[in-house]
């Protein structure tokens with residue numbers, strides 16, 4: 001039923017009932033009005049208004065639901081839809097809104113995929129240049145310093161050794177940077193090795209205890225999926241170091257029927273306010289990129305658990 005007829009029918013029911021009561025119920029209104037009659041009339045009016053309000057609320061409920069969804073909908077949590085049954089403008093508006101969400105979710109997914117791929121390509125390029133240019137020059141400096149130190153008089157040797165040490169540390173820093181920008185091990189040795197080296201680096205740098213639980217029979221994953229799993233683990237660990245105030249972290253990679261599940265669990269203070277910054281939204285975007293889902297929940301006891309479920313296409317028999 002259209003909104004117009006719905007509201008009209010609601011009012012017709014209320015007014016019709018009132019008129020029928022006036023016509024057939026044994027009531028008379030004197031002039032001037034008597035107190036009992038006035039009480040009955042005012043009572044009747046109140047009943048009519050309440051009934052009208054209740055019926056209107058019922059009739060407009062779908063619009064209320066629509067407004068609520070419009071204000072809260074989040075394109076990073078796709079699939080929120082309203083039921084739209086029957087005909088009439090309201091159902092039509094809801095159906096149009098659902099279709100618009102569908103389109104926006106699709107556009108959001110493709111544009112963020114494009115942005116993320118461009119970002120990865122740029123990181124790759126910077127990593128390559130750091131490795132090939134800066135890394136090579138520093139290695140050359142290191143060798144030059146070593147040769148100079150070998151030939152130098154004892155007074156100078158000490159200083160040259162110091163310079164050598166500083167250069168070596170900087171070179172390590174550049175290598176670490178390159179690894180962070182482009183997890184080369186991911187291409188060469190696969191996800192498990194990349195995550196192992198990520199967690200080892202993390203443990204040495206933060207002093208936190210890190211446990212790894214990787215299933216042995218992990219299926220082969222697409223390169224994008226591996227990169228997304230890696231980046232989500234990376235951001236989750238960074239968040240643990242920055243916000244959690246934790247003692248230990250567990251990074252697990254498990255294999256279910258047709259999905260791979262990454263969980264990063266800490267025993268820290270837990271997420272208090274549901275404020276999602278660029279980090280968490282970035283993880284959600286990456287999850288969408290591979291059709292996966294990301295959940296951030298309190299861990300058993302204290303702390304936080306970040307869980308990414310990525311589906312794995314079934315092997316063709």
Ligand SMILES: Nc1ncnc2c1ncn2[C@@H]1O[C@H](COP(=O)(O)OP(=O)(O)OP(=O)(O)O)[C@@H](O)[C@H]1O
Nearest residue numbers: 239240243244270271275276277278279280281304
């Ligand atoms: N493991 C965690 N334990 C406790 N609080 C957390 C944890 N992870 C995230 N948070 C909270 O959630 C907020 C949002 O995290 P998010 O990664 O989106 O942003 P951020 O880390 O503050 O900034 P960035 O954009 O640089 O990542 C954090 O500011 C922090 O308060």
Ligand SMILES: [Mg+2]
Nearest residue numbers: 238239279280
């Ligand atoms: Mg963060």
